[in-house]
Structure formats: C-alpha cells, structure tokens
Amino acid sequence: xxxILLSFFVLFVVSxxxxxxxxxxxxxxxxxxxxVWEFGINAGQDTVARREKMRLVVQELQATPGVVAVTGxxxxxxxxxxxxxxxxxxxxxxxxxxxxxxxxxxEAVKVxxxxxxxxxxxxxxxxxxGRRFPVLINQAFAQQMFGxxxxxxxxxxxxxxxxxxxxxxxxxxxxxASDFAANEPAIFHRKTLDDTSRYVQQEVPILLVRxxxxxxxxxxxxxxxxxxxxxxxxxxxVNTLAENRRDKLKFIMTPxxxxxxxxxxxxxxxxxxLFGVLWYNINQRKAEIGLRRALGATGxxxxxxxxxxxxxxxxxxxxxxLALAVQFPLLGVFGVASGVYVQAMLLATVLIFVLTAIxxxxxxxxxxxxxPAVSLREE
Numbered sequence: 146x147x148x149i150l151l152s153f154f155v156l157f158v159v160s161x162x163x164x165x166x167x168x169x170x171x172x173x174x175x176x177x178x179x180x181v182w183e184f185g186i187n188a189g190q191d192t193v194a195r196r197e198k199m200r201l202v203v204q205e206l207q208a209t210p211g212v213v214a215v216t217g218x219x220x221x222x223x224x225x226x227x228x229x230x231x232x233x234x235x236x237x238x239x240x241x242x243x244x245x246x247x248x249x250x251x252e253a254v255k256v257x258x259x260x261x262x263x264x265x266x267x268x269x270x271x272x273x274x275g276r277r278f279p280v281l282i283n284q285a286f287a288q289q290m291f292g293x294x295x296x297x298x299x300x301x302x303x304x305x306x307x308x309x310x311x312x313x314x315x316x317x318x319x320x321x322a323s324d325f326a327a328n329e330p331a332i333f334h335r336k337t338l339d340d341t342s343r344y345v346q347q348e349v350p351i352l353l354v355r356x357x358x359x360x361x362x363x364x365x366x367x368x369x370x371x372x373x374x375x376x377x378x379x380x381x382x383v384n385t386l387a388e389n390r391r392d393k394l395k396f397i398m399t400p401x402x403x404x405x406x407x408x409x410x411x412x413x414x415x416x417x418x419l420f421g422v423l424w425y426n427i428n429q430r431k432a433e434i435g436l437r438r439a440l441g442a443t444g445x446x447x448x449x450x451x452x453x454x455x456x457x458x459x460x461x462x463x464x465x466x467l468a469l470a471v472q473f474p475l476l477g478v479f480g481v482a483s484g485v486y487v488q489a490m491l492l493a494t495v496l497i498f499v500l501t502a503i504x505x506x507x508x509x510x511x512x513x514x515x516x517p518a519v520s521l522r523e524e
Contacts, residue, residue, distance in 0.1 A: 149462030150469075152415045153497045155408045157470045160489035160496075162401060165481045166325040175283065175318035175328075176223065177258035178386035180213075182365065183222055184352040186372060187380045195348040196338050198376050203338070203352070205371045211357045211364045214255035217336065217350035219248040223257070223321040224389035226396075233303045234290070234310070234332070241289045245329060247319070248336035248350070249281070256355045264297035264314030267335045277311040279335050283319050286330035310334075323393045349379075353386075416504050423451065423508035448509040455505040456498070463494055 186202070188195055199217070206215045220227040230243040253259065254266040262284065271279040277300065287296040301310040316333075320326045336350070356364060365383055372381045427434070434447055467490060473479065474486040 146458050146462045146465070148415045148418055149459055149497060149501070150465045152412055152500075153463050153466030153493050154469060155411055156493035156496050157466065157473075157489055159404060159408045160492040161473070161479055161481065161485060162404070164488050164492065165327075165479070165485045166401075168482075168485065169320070169325045169327050172320065172328050173318050174320050174324070175260065175316060176321070178223055178390055180356050180358050180360070181223075181256060181386040182354045182356060182368075183384045183386060183389065184354060184368070184372070185382050185384075186349050186352065186376075188349050188376070189379065191376070191378060198379075199349060200338050201375045202372055205375055206352070206354060206368055209364075209368060209371065211360050212368070213355040213357060214252045215355075216250050216252040216256040216353050217248075217338065218250075218253065218353060219336075220351060221245075221247060221321070222351055222353060222389075223386055224323060224393040226393075228322070234301045235304060235306075236290050236299060236301055239290065240304075241286075241330060244286065245319075245321075245331045247321075247331060247333050249333040250336050253333075253353075256353050259319070260317045261314050262317045263295070264312070266314055267333075271313065271335055277309045279313045280310045281314045281316060281333040282312055283316050283328075283331045285318070285328050286332060287315055289330055323397055324390070325397055412500060416500060419455070419501065419504035420508065423455065423505055424511075427451070427508055427511060444514065451509040452502070452505050455501055459498060459501040463497055466493070466497075 186199075188198075203215050203217065206212055219229060221229050229246045231246055232240065232243045234240065234244060249267065251267045251269070254261065259266070261281075264281070266281065267279060280301070282290075282296060290296075290301075291299060296312050296315055299312045301312065302308065310332075318328050319331045319333075320328055321331075338350075354368065369381050369383060372379065437447065438444075470486070470490050470493075474483050479485075
C-alpha cells in the first residue's frame with residue numbers, strides 16, 4: 146500500500162504540472178513573434194551621444210526595404226530569461242502584488258501585433274503627459290486591480306502618492322515568458338529615446354524589428370552592416386523571436402521530462418512489485434483456491450476475488466495519497482488555480498487504478514486456471 150501511496154503522490158505532482166501547462170498553453174499569447182528579429186546592440190566603451198546614434202540607427206533600419214517596423218525595449222524581451230517586476234502600483238490604496246513591467250514605445254504595437262481591446266496604444270499625444278506617466282495594462286491587471294470598473298482613464302499611484310500613472314489603454318494578454326507561462330498582470334511604460342526618467346535607464350535599448358515574411362540572411366547582414374556604419378564601431382548580434390521561443394521551450398521541458406522519467410521509473414517498479422506480490426499470494430494460496438474450486442467456485446469468481454482484493458488495497462493507498470494531495474491547494478504550494486489540483490487528483494486516481502487493474506489482471510487469470518486436483522496434489 147505504501148508503494149501505491151507514493152506512486153499516487155508522484156502522479157499527482159506530475160499531473161498538476163501537466164494540467165497547468167495545458168491550460169496555459171491554450172491561452173492566447175497576446176502578441177505575434179513570427180518575423181520579428183531581436184538586435185542586441187553593444188556600445189562598448191563609446192559613451193558619446195549614444196541616444197543620438199540610436200536614433201539614427203532606428204531611422205536607418207526603418208528606411209530599409211523589407212523592414213515593417215522597429216521598436217526599442219528593455220532586456221525582458223519575449224522568451225528571454227530576464228524579467229522586470231515591481232509592486233509599487235496602488236489604486237485607492239489597493240495593491241495586487243508584483244507586476245511584470247515592460248518598456249514600450251509607439252511602434253511596439255506594430256512590431257509585436259499587440260491587441261488593444263480598450264483605449265489606445267501610446268502615441269504623440271503622450272508627449273505632453275506631464276507628471277502622469279502614460280501606461281497600458283493587460284486585462285489580468287485590470288481585473289485584479291479595478292474589478293468591474295472601466296480601467297481606461299484610471300490613475301495609479303505609488304504608496305506615497307508622489308508619482309502617478311495614467312492608464313490610456315488595455316491589451317487582452319501578454320504572455321511573453323514562454324508558451325506555458327500564465328497570463329499574469331502586466332503593465333507597459335512608454336519609452337522613447339528622448340525619455341530620461343528613472344523608468345528608462347537604457348541609452349542603448351534592445352531593438353525588435355518586424356520584417357517582411359520570407360526575409361533571410363541577406364536582409365539580416367544588411368541591417369547589421371547599417372548598425373555598424375552608423376555607430377562606427379558598435380557591435381550587434383541577431384536572434385529571431387522564433388529561435389528564442391524554441392530555446393525557452395527546451396529549457397522548460399527539460400526538467401519536466403526528467404520528472405516524467407522519474408515518475409515512469411517509479412511506476413514500473415510499482416508494477417513489477419504488484420506482479421511479484423500477486424504471484425507470491427497465488428502460490429501460497431493454491432490449496433485455498435483448489436478447495437474453493439472443488440466446492441464449486443468458478444474461474445471468474447476466483448479471478449474477481451484477487452482483482453477485488455488488489456483494488457481494496459489500491460483504494461486505501463489512494464485515500465492516503467488524497468489526504469496528502471488536498472494539502473497542496475490549501476497551502477497554495479504550486480500557486481495554481483484550485484481546479485487544476487482537483488483535475489490532477491482525478492487524473493492521478495484514474496491512472497493508479499488502471500495501473501493496478503492491469504498488474505492484477507494476468508495473475509488473477511492464472512489463479513482462475515488452477516484445477517482442484519493439481520493444487521491438492523501439490524499440497
């Protein structure tokens with residue numbers, strides 16, 4: 146029974162991850178990563194007129210045939226291993242914890258194909274925003290911070306109310322971490338090359354460039370050459386968001402695959418153990434089986450008896466596993482929705498009963514085939 150309990154527990158943990166990943170994967174990403182190239186630019190020791198040089202770089206790239214739009218952003222580009230978050234936002238004293246924060250300029254909506262569902266994206270009207278910094282939020286942020294209130298036009302403050310942010314629009318979602326990332330609250334700060342506020346400390350941002358479908362190495366070399374010609378010595382490396390997406394996927398799937406292999410190895414051991422126990426029981430109980438057959442018990446009856454005994458032991462093991470599993474949603478161990486835990490419990494229960502039934506099936510059939518004369522002669 147202890148092996149069954151342990152197997153159920155491992156299956157439950159793996160099921161929680163799989164169910165949660167499945168639900169996250171089905172949610173919209175909120176942006177389009179196809180045909181977007183990421184340019185990481187290194188200015189090295191050159192500290193002269195960086196912003197002016199970056200402005201010229203962006204203009205040169207935008208004027209290149211094959212380029213659709215160019216945007217500058219921070220290190221937390223889609224599918225990167227970098228994040229920026231803060232818990233400073235308040236609305237009438239309400240605070241919803243740490244929020245993912247992103248830098249975005251007026252062209253980001255074109256490059257990433259963001260879906261604005263309320264209000265508008267950043268534009269030149271925000272140049273005169275004054276001390277109220279314009280921000281966009283996603284729907285997860287809006288629901289948690291404002292509830293049923295319309296978010297556009299609302300003003301967020303920090304704890305001391307020394308700074309304010311004006312919500313000018315809402316995007317539907319932004320799951321930039323990976324395909325399996327949850328739809329967490331996110332906020333976009335307007336960032337321009339002329340902005341010198343504390344929110345924009347990168348004079349040399351990472352550039353995201355949307356190119357025409359089918360663009361390849363020729364355009365890539367052309368863009369890198371233009372960057373070097375304009376900056377006179379800066380270096381640039383290029384990745385596509387599609388490549389970054391595959392790399393992030395491998396990084397996430399590797400530990401999950403390892404956990405799955407551990408679970409599979411454990412289940413195989415449990416299955417072999419069940420086979421051994423049932424085989425031993427049948428050999429030890431041959432006299433009992435023979436006597437029952439002599440008294441008129443059918444082969445199916447004997448088979449059902451062994452199968453029933455195994456299912457009773459399995460039920461006790463599963464009940465013990467469930468008693469442990471229900472602690473997870475109460476303690477919020479994985480930080481996922483309660484429904485994910487419930488479905489993981491159901492999935493683990495079904496799998497462990499199927500496993501037990503398969504393991505007990507063949508030994509039960511062997512027990513059903515024992516003849517009374519053979520068993521009594523061996524006895």
